[in-house]
Amino acid sequence: MIQLDNVTLTFPDGDSRITAVDHVSLIAHPGTVTAITGPSGSGKSSLLAVAATLIRPDSGRVLIDDLDAARLDAKEASDLRRDSVGIVFQQSNLLPSLTAREQLTVMNELGRRGSRGRRKAAATRADELLDAVGLGDHRDKRPHQLSGGQRQRVNIARALMNDPSVMLVDEPTSALDQERGAQIIDLILRLTDELDTSTLLVTHDLVHLPRMHAVVHLVDGRLTSSVGESGELAFA
Numbered sequence: 001m002i003q004l005d006n007v008t009l010t011f012p013d014g015d016s017r018i019t020a021v022d023h024v025s026l027i028a029h030p031g032t033v034t035a036i037t038g039p040s041g042s043g044k045s046s047l048l049a050v051a052a053t054l055i056r057p058d059s060g061r062v063l064i065d066d067l068d069a070a071r072l073d074a075k076e077a078s079d080l081r082r083d084s085v086g087i088v089f090q091q092s093n094l095l096p097s098l099t100a101r102e103q104l105t106v107m108n109e110l111g112r113r114g115s116r117g118r119r120k121a122a123a124t125r126a127d128e129l130l131d132a133v134g135l136g137d138h139r140d141k142r143p144h145q146l147s148g149g150q151r152q153r154v155n156i157a158r159a160l161m162n163d164p165s166v167m168l169v170d171e172p173t174s175a176l177d178q179e180r181g182a183q184i185i186d187l188i189l190r191l192t193d194e195l196d197t198s199t200l201l202v203t204h205d206l207v208h209l210p211r212m213h214a215v216v217h218l219v220d221g222r223l224t225s226s227v228g229e230s231g232e233l234a235f236a
């Protein structure tokens with residue numbers, strides 16, 4: 001579960017500050033995808049960065065599985081991020097020299113002492129996830145040998161390596177054509193269901209919204225509307 005409670009985030013802008021996220025509250029439950037929409041510059045990526053605990057908000061709270069991220073020290077916050085949050089960024093950031101499988105297994109090395117048992121478990125998990133995203137036959141390819149859609153699948157699989165309870169995805173379809181974009185959305189909906197993640201998905205692509213469990217709309221950092229699972233207006 002992830003909950004944002006009255007979150008405000010500002011950035012310095014010359015002599016003053018710009019408000020990227022303005023008193024936003026939202027909650028996403030396991031097994032559901034909440035879409036975040038809004039014009040360019042409306043604060044979608046900023047909101048995701050706060051949800052990922054990558055940026056601390058000026059005010060408000062971020063609760064991940066009932067832990068208040070603001071109350072954690074830097075080490076605890078990075079442990080929480082590694083163990084509980086899977087992030088797929090707007091720009092694909094695969095490492096050029098690694099194979100698809102290595103992009104995933106390297107996640108296991110981050111900030112932990114390796115052991116043979118753990119390495120083996122990581123390799124098994126990587127293979128399972130590559131199968132789940134339909135890339136079982138491409139596990140030994142490097143990013144330049146993969147299509148844009150395949151690279152995005154590796155990105156998604158990598159985000160799920162540590163079995164996170166929260167999945168945060170920023171514009172996964174922006175570089176893809178309609179059909180491949182729809183496949184990526186299908187994949188995110190399916191993995192959210194199978195792995196029971198609480199998923200926030202930033203998207204410009206309005207055609208996919210009817211399939212989401214909830215949709216929120218941002219304008220100038222403010223939540224202007226929010227539609228819940230049963231279609232009612234969930235935002236007051």
Ligand SMILES: Nc1ncnc2c1ncn2[C@@H]1O[C@H](COP(=O)(O)OP(=O)(O)OP(=O)(O)O)[C@@H](O)[C@H]1O
Binds near residue numbers: 012018020040041042
């Ligand atoms: N690191 C930063 N420093 C200063 N201003 C920033 C920073 N990051 C974002 N902003 C500003 O915050 C506002 C929200 O930006 P954000 O990237 O969250 O928008 P977005 O909705 O994701 O846009 P897009 O759809 O183009 O990706 C913008 O006005 C942007 O210029």
Ligand SMILES: [Mg+2]
Binds near residue numbers: 044046090170
């Ligand atoms: Mg953005």
